[in-house]
Amino acid sequence: MTVWLALDLLLAAGSLALAFGVVRARRVFTAIALFIAHGLLLTLAWVRLDAVDVALTEGAIGAGLSGVLLLAARHRLARVGAGRVAEAPGRAVTIAIGLGCAAVTAALGYAVLALPDPAPSLAAEVAASLAATELGNPVTGVLMVFRGLDTLLEAAVLVLAVIGVWSLAPDRAWRGAPGAPWTVVEDGPLALLARLLPPVGIVVAVHILWVGADAPGGKFQAGAILAAMGLLAWLAGLARVPPTASRPMRATVAAGPALFIAVGLAGLMFQGAFLAYPEGLVKPVILLVEFVLTASVAAALALLVLGPPSADARP
Amino acid sequence: MSMLADAFTLVAVLAGIGFFAAGTAGLLRFPDTASRLHALTKADHLGLGLVVLGLLPQAGSLADSLRLLAIWALVLFAGAAAGPMLATLTRRTGPEA
Numbered sequence: 416m417t418v419w420l421a422l423d424l425l426l427a428a429g430s431l432a433l434a435f436g437v438v439r440a441r442r443v444f445t446a447i448a449l450f451i452a453h454g455l456l457l458t459l460a461w462v463r464l465d466a467v468d469v470a471l472t473e474g475a476i477g478a479g480l481s482g483v484l485l486l487a488a489r490h491r492l493a494r495v496g497a498g499r500v501a502e503a504p505g506r507a508v509t510i511a512i513g514l515g516c517a518a519v520t521a522a523l524g525y526a527v528l529a530l531p532d533p534a535p536s537l538a539a540e541v542a543a544s545l546a547a548t549e550l551g552n553p554v555t556g557v558l559m560v561f562r563g564l565d566t567l568l569e570a571a572v573l574v575l576a577v578i579g580v581w582s583l584a585p586d587r588a589w590r591g592a593p594g595a596p597w598t599v600v601e602d603g604p605l606a607l608l609a610r611l612l613p614p615v616g617i618v619v620a621v622h623i624l625w626v627g628a629d630a631p632g633g634k635f636q637a638g639a640i641l642a643a644m645g646l647l648a649w650l651a652g653l654a655r656v657p658p659t660a661s662r663p664m665r666a667t668v669a670a671g672p673a674l675f676i677a678v679g680l681a682g683l684m685f686q687g688a689f690l691a692y693p694e695g696l697v698k699p700v701i702l703l704v705e706f707v708l709t710a711s712v713a714a715a716l717a718l719l720v721l722g723p724p725s726a727d728a729r730p
Numbered sequence: 731m732s733m734l735a736d737a738f739t740l741v742a743v744l745a746g747i748g749f750f751a752a753g754t755a756g757l758l759r760f761p762d763t764a765s766r767l768h769a770l771t772k773a774d775h776l777g778l779g780l781v782v783l784g785l786l787p788q789a790g791s792l793a794d795s796l797r798l799l800a801i802w803a804l805v806l807f808a809g810a811a812a813g814p815m816l817a818t819l820t821r822r823t824g825p826e827a
Contacts, residue, residue, distance in 0.1 A: 603818065608811040615804070 454478025671711030744782030
C-alpha cells in the first residue's frame, strides 16, 4: 500500500505546485496551460478518491472546456489590447490578497479537520433507498432523485449563463452569429481531425450518457464531449454556428431545464411533491430528462465558449 | 500461464515507462520546438502503446481490451494531428508566439 501512498503524495504535491505556478505565472497563456494541467491532476486525484463521476466531470468540464473558455477569453482580451496587466499591484494590496487567501485556506482546513470521525454521511440511506429509483449508480440516484432540485438549478444556471454572455453583444450584432475567437483553419491536420473525431466522440458521449444510470457517467460529461465535437467542427470551418436569433437553437438550450421543471410540476400535481417521479415510470422519466438535458448542456457549453454575437462574425 | 502474462506486462509497461522518461528528458533538453515535439510524440505513441500492450493480458474481458486499444488509437490520432499543427504554427510565427 505504500506505493499508493507515494502516488497520492505525488499527486497532492504536484497539484499544489501547479496551483502555485498558475498564481505565479507571468503570462496569461502560461497560467492557463498550468490551470489545464492542474485540472488533469485533480482528475487523477478524484479517481484515487474513487469518485469517478466527479473525475469525469473535472476532466471534461473543469480542465477541458474551462481551459478552452479561458484561452478564448485571453484571445479576445489580447485583441482589444487588454491581454496584459499594466502594472503589478502594490505591496499593500499584495499583502492584503495574501492574508485573505491564507484566511480562507485556514478556515477550509479547520472545517475539514473539525469534521467528526466518522464524518456525517447519508451514504447508507442512499444505498438503502437506491432500489426505489431503478438506477444502479448511486451518484445518478442522488443527482436525479434525492437531490434532483440541485441538478435542476445547475441546469438552469447554464441557460442563465448563456443569456448573460449574449447580453454582452453590441446592439448592431444582436441576432447575429458569435464571432470566432480564432482564425478558422480549413485545411491541414485540424480539418482531418474535425472530420474523423466527431463520429467517435458522439458514440463515446452517448455511451457515457447511457451507462450513467448504472456506472460513472451522465449528462454533464456527455454534454461536454458533444460540445467539444461541435466546437472542433466549427474551428475547422465544417459547421456554422446558428445566429442567436435562431429559434431551434434557443429551444435546444432551454428544452432540458424546461422539461425538468415540467416533470417537477407534474410530480407536484399528481404525486403531491415537486419532482416526485410517477411510480413505475421512474427510470424512463429520468432517462428522458437526462437525454434532453444532455442536448441542452452541450448547446449551452458550446455557446459559452463561442461567446457573444459579434459584428465581425463570418456571414 | 498467468506468470508468463504477468512477466509480459511487467516488461512491456517498464519499456513504456522508459519511452516516457526518454520523451520527457527530450522535451526538457532538446534545443528547438521541432525536436521537442519529436521527443514528445514518440513518448505518447510508443510509450503509451507499450503500456497498453502490457495491460492487455490483465484486462478482464474483450470489451476492456478494446477500450484500452481505443484509448491508444485516440491518443495516436490526437498526437498525429496536434504535432504537425504546433510545428506549422511555430514555423509561421516563431517559437515565442
